[in-house]
Amino acid sequence: MNSIVSFLNGGGLGAVIRGGLGAVILIVVLIVLAFNAFFVVKQQNAVIIERLGRFSAILGAGLHAKVPFIDRKAATVSLRTMKNGFDIDVKTQDNVTIGLEVSVQYHVSYERGETPAQSGVYKSYYMLQQPVAQMRDFITDALRSSIPVYTLDEVFAKKDDIAKDVNATVSGQMAAYGFTLVSTLITKIALPAEVENSMNDINAAQRKRAAAQELAEADRIKRVTEATAEAEAMEKAGEGIAAQRKAIALGIKDSLEIIQETGIGNDEANQLFMFTQWSEMMTEFARTGKTSTVVLPSDFSQSASMFEQMLAATKATDDKR
Template sequence: MFELIGLVLVVLAIFVIVGLVTGNLFYVVKQQHAVIIERLGKFHKIVGAGFHVKIPFVDRKAATVSLRTMKNGFNIDVKTEDNVTIGLEVSAQYHVSYERGATPQESGVYKSYYMLQQPVAQMRDFITDALRSSIPVYTLDEVFAKKDDIAKDVNATVSEQMDAYGFTLVSTLITKIALPAEVEDSMNQINAAQRTKAAAQDLAEADRIRRVTEAQAEAEAMEKAGEGIANQRKAIAAGIKESLETIQETGVGNAEANQLFMFTQWTEMMSDFAKTGKASTVVLPSDFSQTAGMFEQMVAASSAGRDAGEPPAPTAER
Protein backbone atom coordinates (compact mmCIF):
# COMPACT_ATOMS: atom_id res chain seq x y z
CA MET A 1 0.00 0.00 0.00
CA PHE A 2 2.75 2.39 0.93
CA GLU A 3 4.60 1.40 -2.18
CA LEU A 4 1.56 2.33 -4.35
CA ILE A 5 1.19 5.69 -2.67
CA GLY A 6 4.85 6.35 -3.11
CA LEU A 7 4.63 5.46 -6.78
CA VAL A 8 1.74 7.91 -7.30
CA LEU A 9 3.67 10.63 -5.53
CA VAL A 10 6.68 9.98 -7.71
CA VAL A 11 4.58 10.17 -10.85
CA LEU A 12 2.99 13.44 -9.71
CA ALA A 13 6.38 14.85 -8.89
CA ILE A 14 7.62 13.93 -12.35
CA PHE A 15 4.58 15.65 -13.94
CA VAL A 16 5.17 18.78 -11.90
CA ILE A 17 8.85 18.89 -12.70
CA VAL A 18 8.24 18.32 -16.41
CA GLY A 19 5.46 20.89 -16.38
CA LEU A 20 7.65 23.44 -14.75
CA VAL A 21 10.51 22.75 -17.11
CA THR A 22 8.41 22.82 -20.26
CA GLY A 23 6.06 25.61 -19.09
CA ASN A 24 3.08 23.34 -19.65
CA LEU A 25 1.66 23.52 -16.12
CA PHE A 26 0.86 27.14 -15.36
CA TYR A 27 -0.39 29.81 -17.79
CA VAL A 28 -1.74 33.34 -17.70
CA VAL A 29 -4.62 34.71 -19.75
CA LYS A 30 -4.42 38.42 -20.64
CA GLN A 31 -7.21 40.95 -20.18
CA GLN A 32 -9.89 40.98 -22.90
CA HIS A 33 -8.91 37.45 -23.95
CA ALA A 34 -10.34 33.98 -23.40
CA VAL A 35 -8.60 30.61 -23.69
CA ILE A 36 -10.24 27.40 -24.87
CA ILE A 37 -8.93 24.35 -23.03
CA GLU A 38 -9.21 20.91 -24.57
CA ARG A 39 -8.65 17.73 -22.58
CA LEU A 40 -7.37 14.79 -24.57
CA GLY A 41 -8.52 16.51 -27.78
CA LYS A 42 -12.05 17.27 -26.56
CA PHE A 43 -13.46 20.63 -25.50
CA HIS A 44 -13.14 20.99 -21.75
CA LYS A 45 -13.72 24.60 -20.69
CA ILE A 46 -13.27 28.30 -21.41
CA VAL A 47 -11.15 30.35 -19.02
CA GLY A 48 -10.91 34.11 -18.72
CA ALA A 49 -8.17 36.52 -17.74
CA GLY A 50 -5.94 35.52 -14.81
CA PHE A 51 -3.58 32.82 -13.55
CA HIS A 52 -4.52 29.19 -14.29
CA VAL A 53 -3.22 25.62 -13.95
CA LYS A 54 -3.65 22.72 -16.35
CA ILE A 55 -2.62 19.10 -16.42
CA PRO A 56 0.51 18.68 -18.56
CA PHE A 57 0.09 16.44 -21.63
CA VAL A 58 -3.62 16.04 -20.82
CA ASP A 59 -4.93 19.57 -21.12
CA ARG A 60 -3.88 21.96 -23.85
CA LYS A 61 -4.69 25.51 -24.85
CA ALA A 62 -6.60 24.99 -28.08
CA ALA A 63 -6.95 28.70 -28.85
CA THR A 64 -6.60 32.15 -27.39
CA VAL A 65 -9.56 34.26 -28.50
CA SER A 66 -9.39 38.05 -28.46
CA LEU A 67 -12.49 39.83 -27.22
CA ARG A 68 -11.41 43.25 -28.50
CA THR A 69 -13.12 45.00 -31.40
CA MET A 70 -11.33 44.41 -34.70
CA LYS A 71 -11.53 46.14 -38.07
CA ASN A 72 -11.19 44.91 -41.63
CA GLY A 73 -11.52 46.72 -44.92
CA PHE A 74 -12.90 45.32 -48.17
CA ASN A 75 -12.99 46.55 -51.78
CA ILE A 76 -16.22 45.51 -53.48
CA ASP A 77 -17.40 46.22 -57.05
CA VAL A 78 -21.14 46.71 -57.56
CA LYS A 79 -23.44 48.01 -60.30
CA THR A 80 -26.08 50.71 -59.88
CA GLU A 81 -29.55 50.89 -61.36
CA ASP A 82 -28.29 53.10 -64.21
CA ASN A 83 -25.62 50.48 -65.11
CA VAL A 84 -22.60 52.26 -63.64
CA THR A 85 -20.00 49.95 -62.09
CA ILE A 86 -18.57 51.52 -58.96
CA GLY A 87 -15.99 50.42 -56.43
CA LEU A 88 -16.88 50.59 -52.75
CA GLU A 89 -14.42 50.69 -49.90
CA VAL A 90 -16.15 49.09 -46.92
CA SER A 91 -14.89 49.09 -43.34
CA ALA A 92 -16.34 46.54 -40.88
CA GLN A 93 -15.87 46.67 -37.10
CA TYR A 94 -16.65 43.45 -35.23
CA HIS A 95 -15.75 41.38 -32.16
CA VAL A 96 -16.40 37.94 -30.71
CA SER A 97 -19.79 37.88 -29.06
CA TYR A 98 -19.75 38.43 -25.29
CA GLU A 99 -22.75 36.14 -24.81
CA ARG A 100 -21.97 33.23 -22.46
CA GLY A 101 -25.11 31.19 -23.11
CA ALA A 102 -26.65 28.56 -20.87
CA THR A 103 -23.77 26.20 -21.68
CA PRO A 104 -20.22 26.85 -22.88
CA GLN A 105 -21.19 25.47 -26.29
CA GLU A 106 -23.68 28.34 -26.69
CA SER A 107 -21.15 31.08 -25.92
CA GLY A 108 -19.68 33.37 -28.52
CA VAL A 109 -16.12 32.21 -27.82
CA TYR A 110 -17.03 28.57 -28.48
CA LYS A 111 -18.91 29.36 -31.71
CA SER A 112 -16.23 31.69 -33.07
CA TYR A 113 -13.59 28.95 -32.80
CA TYR A 114 -15.43 25.74 -33.56
CA MET A 115 -18.11 26.81 -36.06
CA LEU A 116 -16.28 29.11 -38.50
CA GLN A 117 -12.76 28.56 -39.77
CA GLN A 118 -12.30 31.82 -41.72
CA PRO A 119 -14.59 34.42 -40.15
CA VAL A 120 -13.15 37.42 -42.02
CA ALA A 121 -13.55 35.79 -45.43
CA GLN A 122 -17.08 34.69 -44.55
CA MET A 123 -17.99 38.18 -43.35
CA ARG A 124 -16.65 39.65 -46.61
CA ASP A 125 -18.88 37.28 -48.59
CA PHE A 126 -21.92 38.24 -46.55
CA ILE A 127 -21.24 41.98 -46.98
CA THR A 128 -20.59 41.58 -50.71
CA ASP A 129 -23.82 39.66 -51.19
CA ALA A 130 -25.81 42.23 -49.21
CA LEU A 131 -24.36 45.19 -51.15
CA ARG A 132 -24.87 43.55 -54.55
CA SER A 133 -28.48 42.94 -53.59
CA SER A 134 -29.22 46.47 -52.37
CA ILE A 135 -27.14 48.77 -54.62
CA PRO A 136 -28.82 47.82 -57.96
CA VAL A 137 -32.10 49.44 -56.83
CA TYR A 138 -30.39 52.86 -56.53
CA THR A 139 -29.08 55.22 -59.19
CA LEU A 140 -25.55 56.59 -58.94
CA ASP A 141 -26.73 59.88 -57.44
CA GLU A 142 -28.90 58.02 -54.93
CA VAL A 143 -25.96 55.86 -53.83
CA PHE A 144 -24.02 59.02 -52.94
CA ALA A 145 -27.02 60.52 -51.17
CA LYS A 146 -28.06 57.37 -49.27
CA LYS A 147 -24.77 55.59 -48.64
CA ASP A 148 -25.20 55.81 -44.85
CA ASP A 149 -28.67 54.28 -45.03
CA ILE A 150 -27.36 51.53 -47.32
CA ALA A 151 -24.53 50.77 -44.89
CA LYS A 152 -26.99 50.52 -41.97
CA ASP A 153 -29.19 48.08 -43.90
CA VAL A 154 -26.17 45.96 -44.81
CA ASN A 155 -24.95 45.99 -41.22
CA ALA A 156 -28.34 44.80 -39.94
CA THR A 157 -28.46 41.95 -42.46
CA VAL A 158 -24.89 40.74 -41.96
CA SER A 159 -25.07 41.12 -38.15
CA GLU A 160 -27.86 38.56 -38.02
CA GLN A 161 -25.86 36.15 -40.19
CA MET A 162 -22.58 36.55 -38.26
CA ASP A 163 -24.31 36.20 -34.89
CA ALA A 164 -24.89 32.52 -35.63
CA TYR A 165 -21.12 32.09 -35.76
CA GLY A 166 -20.40 33.89 -32.50
CA PHE A 167 -19.49 37.33 -33.92
CA THR A 168 -21.09 40.71 -33.31
CA LEU A 169 -20.88 43.18 -36.19
CA VAL A 170 -20.57 46.59 -34.54
CA SER A 171 -20.81 48.75 -37.68
CA THR A 172 -20.38 48.69 -41.43
CA LEU A 173 -19.20 51.88 -43.12
CA ILE A 174 -18.93 52.79 -46.79
CA THR A 175 -15.82 54.95 -46.64
CA LYS A 176 -15.30 55.63 -50.35
CA ILE A 177 -17.15 55.39 -53.65
CA ALA A 178 -14.79 55.09 -56.63
CA LEU A 179 -16.11 55.95 -60.10
CA PRO A 180 -14.76 55.06 -63.55
CA ALA A 181 -12.63 57.91 -64.95
CA GLU A 182 -15.03 58.70 -67.81
CA VAL A 183 -18.03 58.80 -65.47
CA GLU A 184 -16.22 61.10 -63.07
CA ASP A 185 -15.26 63.45 -65.93
CA SER A 186 -18.86 63.53 -67.15
CA MET A 187 -20.16 64.34 -63.68
CA ASN A 188 -17.61 67.15 -63.32
CA GLN A 189 -18.67 68.61 -66.67
CA ILE A 190 -22.34 68.42 -65.69
CA ASN A 191 -21.64 70.14 -62.38
CA ALA A 192 -19.58 72.82 -64.13
CA ALA A 193 -22.38 73.44 -66.64
CA GLN A 194 -24.97 73.69 -63.86
CA ARG A 195 -22.82 76.15 -61.95
CA THR A 196 -22.29 78.24 -65.11
CA LYS A 197 -26.03 78.27 -65.75
CA ALA A 198 -26.76 79.30 -62.16
CA ALA A 199 -24.14 82.06 -62.37
CA ALA A 200 -25.64 83.37 -65.64
CA GLN A 201 -29.12 83.38 -64.10
CA ASP A 202 -27.85 85.26 -61.06
CA LEU A 203 -26.12 87.85 -63.25
CA ALA A 204 -29.25 88.28 -65.37
CA GLU A 205 -31.38 88.71 -62.26
CA ALA A 206 -28.94 91.24 -60.84
CA ASP A 207 -28.98 93.21 -64.14
CA ARG A 208 -32.79 93.14 -64.16
CA ILE A 209 -32.93 94.46 -60.61
CA ARG A 210 -30.43 97.18 -61.49
CA ARG A 211 -32.45 98.27 -64.53
CA VAL A 212 -35.72 98.27 -62.59
CA THR A 213 -34.12 100.25 -59.79
CA GLU A 214 -32.67 102.79 -62.22
CA ALA A 215 -36.03 103.12 -64.02
CA GLN A 216 -37.84 103.65 -60.73
CA ALA A 217 -35.27 106.22 -59.64
CA GLU A 218 -35.53 108.03 -62.98
CA ALA A 219 -39.33 108.03 -62.80
CA GLU A 220 -39.24 109.43 -59.28
CA ALA A 221 -36.70 112.07 -60.36
CA MET A 222 -38.87 113.11 -63.32
CA GLU A 223 -41.91 113.26 -61.06
CA LYS A 224 -40.07 115.49 -58.61
CA ALA A 225 -38.74 117.62 -61.49
CA GLY A 226 -42.28 118.00 -62.86
CA GLU A 227 -43.54 119.05 -59.47
CA GLY A 228 -40.71 121.60 -59.28
CA ILE A 229 -41.49 123.03 -62.72
CA ALA A 230 -45.18 123.24 -61.89
CA ASN A 231 -44.45 125.04 -58.64
CA GLN A 232 -42.05 127.34 -60.49
CA ARG A 233 -44.69 128.22 -63.07
CA LYS A 234 -47.23 128.85 -60.36
CA ALA A 235 -44.81 131.20 -58.65
CA ILE A 236 -44.09 133.00 -61.95
CA ALA A 237 -47.79 133.35 -62.70
CA ALA A 238 -48.42 134.70 -59.21
CA GLY A 239 -45.55 137.19 -59.63
CA ILE A 240 -46.85 138.35 -63.02
CA LYS A 241 -50.32 138.82 -61.64
CA GLU A 242 -49.00 140.83 -58.74
CA SER A 243 -46.86 142.99 -61.06
CA LEU A 244 -49.78 143.75 -63.38
CA GLU A 245 -51.99 144.64 -60.48
CA THR A 246 -49.34 147.05 -59.21
CA ILE A 247 -49.05 148.69 -62.66
CA GLN A 248 -52.80 149.00 -63.04
CA GLU A 249 -53.07 150.70 -59.68
CA THR A 250 -51.27 153.70 -61.28
CA GLY A 251 -54.17 154.15 -63.72
CA VAL A 252 -52.69 152.39 -66.73
CA GLY A 253 -55.15 150.41 -68.81
CA ASN A 254 -55.02 146.70 -69.40
CA ALA A 255 -53.57 146.92 -72.91
CA GLU A 256 -50.88 149.40 -71.90
CA ALA A 257 -50.08 147.40 -68.77
CA ASN A 258 -49.64 144.23 -70.82
CA GLN A 259 -47.40 146.03 -73.32
CA LEU A 260 -45.31 147.55 -70.54
CA PHE A 261 -44.94 144.18 -68.84
CA MET A 262 -43.96 142.51 -72.12
CA PHE A 263 -41.38 145.24 -72.77
CA THR A 264 -39.92 144.77 -69.31
CA GLN A 265 -39.70 141.00 -69.86
CA TRP A 266 -38.11 141.54 -73.25
CA THR A 267 -35.43 143.87 -71.88
CA GLU A 268 -34.64 141.45 -69.05
CA MET A 269 -34.37 138.65 -71.59
CA MET A 270 -31.97 140.65 -73.74
CA SER A 271 -29.88 141.56 -70.66
CA ASP A 272 -29.62 137.91 -69.62
CA PHE A 273 -28.79 136.96 -73.20
CA ALA A 274 -25.98 139.48 -73.30
CA LYS A 275 -24.59 138.29 -69.94
CA THR A 276 -24.29 134.66 -71.04
CA GLY A 277 -21.64 135.50 -73.63
CA LYS A 278 -22.83 132.70 -75.91
CA ALA A 279 -23.59 135.05 -78.83
CA SER A 280 -21.49 137.86 -80.27
CA THR A 281 -24.17 139.57 -82.44
CA VAL A 282 -27.65 140.81 -81.57
CA VAL A 283 -29.83 142.43 -84.27
CA LEU A 284 -31.90 145.37 -82.94
CA PRO A 285 -33.93 148.09 -84.72
CA SER A 286 -31.82 151.07 -85.76
CA ASP A 287 -34.42 153.51 -84.48
CA PHE A 288 -35.66 153.14 -80.93
CA SER A 289 -39.04 154.38 -82.05
CA GLN A 290 -39.41 151.16 -84.07
CA THR A 291 -39.65 149.18 -80.87
CA ALA A 292 -43.33 149.93 -80.92
CA GLY A 293 -43.58 147.84 -84.05
CA MET A 294 -41.77 145.09 -82.22
CA PHE A 295 -44.29 145.32 -79.42
CA GLU A 296 -47.09 145.10 -81.97
CA GLN A 297 -45.43 141.99 -83.50
CA MET A 298 -45.10 140.40 -80.06
CA VAL A 299 -48.75 141.17 -79.30
CA ALA A 300 -49.78 139.80 -82.67
CA ALA A 301 -47.76 136.65 -82.06
CA SER A 302 -49.40 136.30 -78.67
CA SER A 303 -52.85 136.69 -80.23
CA ALA A 304 -52.00 134.16 -82.93
CA GLY A 305 -50.90 131.74 -80.26
CA ARG A 306 -54.21 132.11 -78.46
CA ASP A 307 -56.07 131.54 -81.72
CA ALA A 308 -54.03 128.35 -82.26
CA GLY A 309 -55.01 127.00 -78.84
CA GLU A 310 -52.03 128.15 -76.73
CA PRO A 311 -52.82 129.52 -73.26
CA PRO A 312 -53.12 133.36 -73.24
CA ALA A 313 -50.55 135.51 -71.53
CA PRO A 314 -51.61 136.40 -68.00
CA THR A 315 -53.34 139.78 -67.65
CA ALA A 316 -54.69 141.66 -64.72
CA GLU A 317 -58.30 142.70 -64.80
CA ARG A 318 -60.01 145.02 -62.50
Protein backbone atom coordinates in the same frame (compact mmCIF):
# COMPACT_ATOMS: atom_id res chain seq x y z
CA MET B 1 40.27 3.31 5.85
CA ASN B 2 39.19 -0.23 5.43
CA SER B 3 35.56 0.84 5.86
CA ILE B 4 35.77 3.43 3.06
CA VAL B 5 37.30 0.85 0.74
CA SER B 6 34.60 -1.57 1.66
CA PHE B 7 31.90 1.13 0.94
CA LEU B 8 33.30 1.81 -2.50
CA ASN B 9 33.70 -1.89 -3.26
CA GLY B 10 30.18 -2.53 -2.06
CA GLY B 11 28.53 -0.15 -4.58
CA GLY B 12 27.59 2.63 -2.14
CA LEU B 13 28.95 5.39 -4.44
CA GLY B 14 26.89 4.19 -7.37
CA ALA B 15 23.75 4.29 -5.28
CA VAL B 16 24.42 7.86 -4.21
CA ILE B 17 25.05 8.96 -7.80
CA ARG B 18 21.93 7.23 -9.01
CA GLY B 19 19.90 8.83 -6.23
CA GLY B 20 21.16 12.34 -7.03
CA LEU B 21 20.44 11.95 -10.73
CA GLY B 22 16.91 10.81 -9.97
CA ALA B 23 16.35 13.87 -7.82
CA VAL B 24 17.56 16.16 -10.60
CA ILE B 25 15.28 14.48 -13.09
CA LEU B 26 12.37 14.80 -10.69
CA ILE B 27 13.01 18.49 -10.20
CA VAL B 28 13.20 19.05 -13.95
CA VAL B 29 9.95 17.16 -14.44
CA LEU B 30 8.26 19.24 -11.76
CA ILE B 31 9.47 22.45 -13.34
CA VAL B 32 8.20 21.37 -16.75
CA LEU B 33 4.86 20.38 -15.24
CA ALA B 34 4.64 23.71 -13.43
CA PHE B 35 5.27 25.65 -16.63
CA ASN B 36 2.72 23.51 -18.44
CA ALA B 37 0.14 23.70 -15.67
CA PHE B 38 0.15 27.45 -15.00
CA PHE B 39 -0.40 30.17 -17.57
CA VAL B 40 -1.51 33.79 -17.80
CA VAL B 41 -4.31 35.17 -20.01
CA LYS B 42 -3.79 38.78 -21.12
CA GLN B 43 -6.35 41.54 -20.85
CA GLN B 44 -9.05 41.64 -23.57
CA ASN B 45 -8.41 38.00 -24.42
CA ALA B 46 -10.11 34.72 -23.65
CA VAL B 47 -8.58 31.24 -23.73
CA ILE B 48 -10.50 28.12 -24.72
CA ILE B 49 -9.43 25.00 -22.78
CA GLU B 50 -9.98 21.54 -24.20
CA ARG B 51 -9.62 18.37 -22.16
CA LEU B 52 -8.63 15.32 -24.17
CA GLY B 53 -9.89 16.97 -27.33
CA ARG B 54 -13.26 18.15 -25.97
CA PHE B 55 -14.31 21.63 -24.90
CA SER B 56 -13.71 22.19 -21.19
CA ALA B 57 -13.80 25.87 -20.24
CA ILE B 58 -13.40 29.51 -21.30
CA LEU B 59 -10.94 31.46 -19.15
CA GLY B 60 -10.64 35.23 -18.94
CA ALA B 61 -7.69 37.50 -18.07
CA GLY B 62 -5.50 36.43 -15.11
CA LEU B 63 -3.46 33.47 -13.78
CA HIS B 64 -4.92 30.00 -14.39
CA ALA B 65 -3.98 26.33 -14.03
CA LYS B 66 -4.70 23.29 -16.14
CA VAL B 67 -3.96 19.61 -15.93
CA PRO B 68 -0.66 19.02 -17.78
CA PHE B 69 -0.84 16.78 -20.84
CA ILE B 70 -4.59 16.40 -20.38
CA ASP B 71 -5.80 19.96 -20.79
CA ARG B 72 -4.59 22.16 -23.59
CA LYS B 73 -5.11 25.75 -24.72
CA ALA B 74 -7.11 25.25 -27.90
CA ALA B 75 -7.22 28.95 -28.86
CA THR B 76 -6.67 32.46 -27.62
CA VAL B 77 -9.54 34.65 -28.78
CA SER B 78 -9.08 38.42 -28.94
CA LEU B 79 -11.97 40.49 -27.60
CA ARG B 80 -10.70 43.78 -29.05
CA THR B 81 -12.47 45.57 -31.87
CA MET B 82 -10.96 44.68 -35.24
CA LYS B 83 -11.12 46.36 -38.63
CA ASN B 84 -11.16 45.00 -42.16
CA GLY B 85 -11.58 46.64 -45.54
CA PHE B 86 -13.20 45.14 -48.63
CA ASP B 87 -13.35 46.20 -52.30
CA ILE B 88 -16.72 45.29 -53.80
CA ASP B 89 -18.06 45.90 -57.33
CA VAL B 90 -21.79 46.61 -57.68
CA LYS B 91 -24.15 47.91 -60.36
CA THR B 92 -26.57 50.80 -59.92
CA GLN B 93 -30.12 51.15 -61.21
CA ASP B 94 -28.88 53.10 -64.23
CA ASN B 95 -26.44 50.28 -65.14
CA VAL B 96 -23.24 51.92 -63.94
CA THR B 97 -20.71 49.53 -62.41
CA ILE B 98 -19.00 51.17 -59.45
CA GLY B 99 -16.36 50.04 -57.00
CA LEU B 100 -17.05 50.45 -53.29
CA GLU B 101 -14.44 50.52 -50.58
CA VAL B 102 -16.13 49.22 -47.43
CA SER B 103 -14.63 49.43 -43.95
CA VAL B 104 -16.02 47.15 -41.22
CA GLN B 105 -15.37 47.26 -37.47
CA TYR B 106 -16.33 44.19 -35.48
CA HIS B 107 -15.44 42.14 -32.41
CA VAL B 108 -16.23 38.79 -30.84
CA SER B 109 -19.56 39.01 -29.03
CA TYR B 110 -19.26 39.69 -25.30
CA GLU B 111 -22.41 37.68 -24.66
CA ARG B 112 -21.84 34.84 -22.17
CA GLY B 113 -25.11 32.96 -22.56
CA GLU B 114 -26.65 30.54 -20.12
CA THR B 115 -24.13 27.87 -21.10
CA PRO B 116 -20.58 28.19 -22.46
CA ALA B 117 -21.77 26.90 -25.82
CA GLN B 118 -24.04 29.95 -26.12
CA SER B 119 -21.26 32.46 -25.53
CA GLY B 120 -19.75 34.59 -28.26
CA VAL B 121 -16.24 33.21 -27.69
CA TYR B 122 -17.43 29.62 -28.12
CA LYS B 123 -19.40 30.39 -31.31
CA SER B 124 -16.60 32.44 -32.88
CA TYR B 125 -14.15 29.55 -32.55
CA TYR B 126 -16.24 26.43 -33.08
CA MET B 127 -18.98 27.54 -35.49
CA LEU B 128 -17.13 29.47 -38.22
CA GLN B 129 -13.72 28.65 -39.60
CA GLN B 130 -13.15 31.77 -41.73
CA PRO B 131 -15.18 34.62 -40.19
CA VAL B 132 -13.62 37.45 -42.23
CA ALA B 133 -14.27 35.71 -45.54
CA GLN B 134 -17.83 34.90 -44.49
CA MET B 135 -18.37 38.51 -43.40
CA ARG B 136 -17.18 39.72 -46.79
CA ASP B 137 -19.66 37.41 -48.52
CA PHE B 138 -22.52 38.67 -46.37
CA ILE B 139 -21.63 42.33 -47.02
CA THR B 140 -21.21 41.73 -50.75
CA ASP B 141 -24.60 40.03 -50.96
CA ALA B 142 -26.28 42.83 -48.97
CA LEU B 143 -24.75 45.58 -51.11
CA ARG B 144 -25.56 43.85 -54.39
CA SER B 145 -29.14 43.50 -53.21
CA SER B 146 -29.58 47.12 -52.10
CA ILE B 147 -27.51 49.19 -54.56
CA PRO B 148 -29.45 48.22 -57.75
CA VAL B 149 -32.53 50.09 -56.48
CA TYR B 150 -30.59 53.38 -56.46
CA THR B 151 -29.29 55.51 -59.31
CA LEU B 152 -25.67 56.63 -59.32
CA ASP B 153 -26.53 60.06 -57.92
CA GLU B 154 -28.67 58.47 -55.20
CA VAL B 155 -25.80 56.18 -54.18
CA PHE B 156 -23.61 59.24 -53.56
CA ALA B 157 -26.41 61.02 -51.70
CA LYS B 158 -27.52 58.05 -49.58
CA LYS B 159 -24.30 56.09 -49.04
CA ASP B 160 -24.52 56.50 -45.25
CA ASP B 161 -28.09 55.18 -45.18
CA ILE B 162 -27.08 52.26 -47.40
CA ALA B 163 -24.16 51.45 -45.08
CA LYS B 164 -26.47 51.49 -42.03
CA ASP B 165 -28.91 49.10 -43.73
CA VAL B 166 -26.06 46.76 -44.69
CA ASN B 167 -24.68 46.88 -41.15
CA ALA B 168 -28.08 45.98 -39.67
CA THR B 169 -28.52 43.08 -42.10
CA VAL B 170 -25.03 41.59 -41.69
CA SER B 171 -25.07 42.09 -37.89
CA GLY B 172 -27.99 39.70 -37.60
CA GLN B 173 -26.21 37.13 -39.78
CA MET B 174 -22.84 37.34 -37.98
CA ALA B 175 -24.46 37.26 -34.52
CA ALA B 176 -25.23 33.58 -35.10
CA TYR B 177 -21.48 32.98 -35.34
CA GLY B 178 -20.54 34.97 -32.24
CA PHE B 179 -19.54 38.28 -33.87
CA THR B 180 -20.87 41.79 -33.36
CA LEU B 181 -20.59 44.43 -36.10
CA VAL B 182 -19.83 47.84 -34.62
CA SER B 183 -20.09 49.82 -37.86
CA THR B 184 -20.02 49.47 -41.63
CA LEU B 185 -18.80 52.44 -43.67
CA ILE B 186 -18.65 53.08 -47.40
CA THR B 187 -15.43 55.07 -47.53
CA LYS B 188 -15.04 55.48 -51.30
CA ILE B 189 -17.09 55.20 -54.47
CA ALA B 190 -14.93 54.61 -57.53
CA LEU B 191 -16.34 55.29 -61.00
CA PRO B 192 -15.18 54.15 -64.44
CA ALA B 193 -13.00 56.80 -66.06
CA GLU B 194 -15.44 57.55 -68.88
CA VAL B 195 -18.35 57.91 -66.45
CA GLU B 196 -16.36 60.21 -64.18
CA ASN B 197 -15.34 62.39 -67.13
CA SER B 198 -18.94 62.57 -68.33
CA MET B 199 -20.16 63.57 -64.87
CA ASN B 200 -17.51 66.27 -64.66
CA ASP B 201 -18.57 67.62 -68.06
CA ILE B 202 -22.23 67.63 -66.99
CA ASN B 203 -21.44 69.40 -63.75
CA ALA B 204 -19.31 71.98 -65.56
CA ALA B 205 -22.12 72.64 -68.06
CA GLN B 206 -24.65 72.99 -65.25
CA ARG B 207 -22.42 75.45 -63.43
CA LYS B 208 -21.90 77.50 -66.62
CA ARG B 209 -25.65 77.55 -67.26
CA ALA B 210 -26.32 78.62 -63.68
CA ALA B 211 -23.66 81.33 -63.96
CA ALA B 212 -25.18 82.59 -67.21
CA GLN B 213 -28.63 82.68 -65.62
CA GLU B 214 -27.30 84.58 -62.64
CA LEU B 215 -25.55 87.10 -64.88
CA ALA B 216 -28.69 87.56 -66.99
CA GLU B 217 -30.80 88.03 -63.87
CA ALA B 218 -28.31 90.57 -62.51
CA ASP B 219 -28.37 92.47 -65.80
CA ARG B 220 -32.19 92.41 -65.84
CA ILE B 221 -32.33 93.73 -62.29
CA LYS B 222 -29.84 96.45 -63.20
CA ARG B 223 -31.87 97.49 -66.25
CA VAL B 224 -35.15 97.47 -64.34
CA THR B 225 -33.58 99.49 -61.54
CA GLU B 226 -32.15 102.03 -63.97
CA ALA B 227 -35.45 102.29 -65.84
CA THR B 228 -37.36 102.70 -62.57
CA ALA B 229 -34.93 105.34 -61.38
CA GLU B 230 -35.15 107.18 -64.71
CA ALA B 231 -38.94 107.07 -64.66
CA GLU B 232 -39.00 108.36 -61.10
CA ALA B 233 -36.51 111.11 -62.02
CA MET B 234 -38.63 112.15 -65.02
CA GLU B 235 -41.72 112.15 -62.85
CA LYS B 236 -40.03 114.33 -60.27
CA ALA B 237 -38.69 116.63 -63.01
CA GLY B 238 -42.18 116.98 -64.46
CA GLU B 239 -43.58 117.77 -61.05
CA GLY B 240 -40.84 120.39 -60.61
CA ILE B 241 -41.54 121.98 -63.99
CA ALA B 242 -45.26 122.05 -63.27
CA ALA B 243 -44.65 123.62 -59.87
CA GLN B 244 -42.29 126.14 -61.46
CA ARG B 245 -44.82 127.11 -64.09
CA LYS B 246 -47.51 127.38 -61.48
CA ALA B 247 -45.30 129.63 -59.38
CA ILE B 248 -44.50 131.78 -62.42
CA ALA B 249 -48.18 132.08 -63.30
CA LEU B 250 -49.06 133.06 -59.75
CA GLY B 251 -46.19 135.57 -59.71
CA ILE B 252 -47.37 137.10 -62.96
CA LYS B 253 -50.93 137.32 -61.64
CA ASP B 254 -49.79 139.01 -58.43
CA SER B 255 -47.53 141.41 -60.32
CA LEU B 256 -50.30 142.44 -62.67
CA GLU B 257 -52.70 142.97 -59.82
CA ILE B 258 -50.18 145.18 -57.99
CA ILE B 259 -49.49 147.24 -61.14
CA GLN B 260 -53.19 147.64 -61.82
CA GLU B 261 -53.76 148.86 -58.26
CA THR B 262 -51.62 151.96 -59.06
CA GLY B 263 -54.20 153.05 -61.59
CA ILE B 264 -52.42 151.97 -64.76
CA GLY B 265 -54.66 150.50 -67.41
CA ASN B 266 -54.58 146.88 -68.50
CA ASP B 267 -52.75 147.52 -71.75
CA GLU B 268 -50.13 149.69 -70.12
CA ALA B 269 -49.72 147.24 -67.27
CA ASN B 270 -49.22 144.34 -69.69
CA GLN B 271 -46.63 146.31 -71.67
CA LEU B 272 -44.80 147.31 -68.50
CA PHE B 273 -44.79 143.74 -67.25
CA MET B 274 -43.57 142.37 -70.56
CA PHE B 275 -40.78 145.00 -70.68
CA THR B 276 -39.76 144.11 -67.12
CA GLN B 277 -39.69 140.39 -67.98
CA TRP B 278 -37.69 141.13 -71.10
CA SER B 279 -35.15 143.17 -69.14
CA GLU B 280 -34.74 140.42 -66.54
CA MET B 281 -34.30 137.86 -69.28
CA MET B 282 -31.58 139.92 -70.93
CA THR B 283 -29.86 140.43 -67.59
CA GLU B 284 -29.88 136.69 -66.94
CA PHE B 285 -28.65 136.08 -70.45
CA ALA B 286 -25.72 138.44 -69.92
CA ARG B 287 -24.92 136.87 -66.54
CA THR B 288 -24.69 133.30 -67.83
CA GLY B 289 -22.16 134.33 -70.47
CA LYS B 290 -23.44 131.89 -73.08
CA THR B 291 -22.70 132.86 -76.68
CA SER B 292 -25.77 133.76 -78.67
CA THR B 293 -27.13 136.44 -81.00
CA VAL B 294 -30.13 138.57 -80.04
CA VAL B 295 -31.80 141.10 -82.36
CA LEU B 296 -33.15 144.08 -80.38
CA PRO B 297 -36.02 146.19 -81.66
CA SER B 298 -35.24 149.70 -82.80
CA ASP B 299 -38.37 151.05 -81.14
CA PHE B 300 -39.39 149.73 -77.73
CA SER B 301 -42.78 151.29 -78.16
CA GLN B 302 -43.60 148.50 -80.56
CA SER B 303 -44.80 146.03 -78.02
CA ALA B 304 -45.64 143.41 -80.56
CA SER B 305 -42.05 143.40 -81.80
CA MET B 306 -40.75 143.17 -78.25
CA PHE B 307 -43.08 140.31 -77.49
CA GLU B 308 -41.93 138.44 -80.55
CA GLN B 309 -38.31 138.95 -79.49
CA MET B 310 -39.11 137.70 -76.00
CA LEU B 311 -40.78 134.63 -77.40
CA ALA B 312 -37.80 133.98 -79.66
CA ALA B 313 -35.33 134.39 -76.79
CA THR B 314 -37.40 132.18 -74.52
CA LYS B 315 -37.57 129.48 -77.17
CA ALA B 316 -33.79 129.66 -77.68
CA THR B 317 -33.23 129.30 -73.94
CA ASP B 318 -35.57 126.29 -73.74
CA ASP B 319 -33.81 124.67 -76.69
CA LYS B 320 -30.41 125.02 -74.98
CA ARG B 321 -31.76 123.35 -71.84
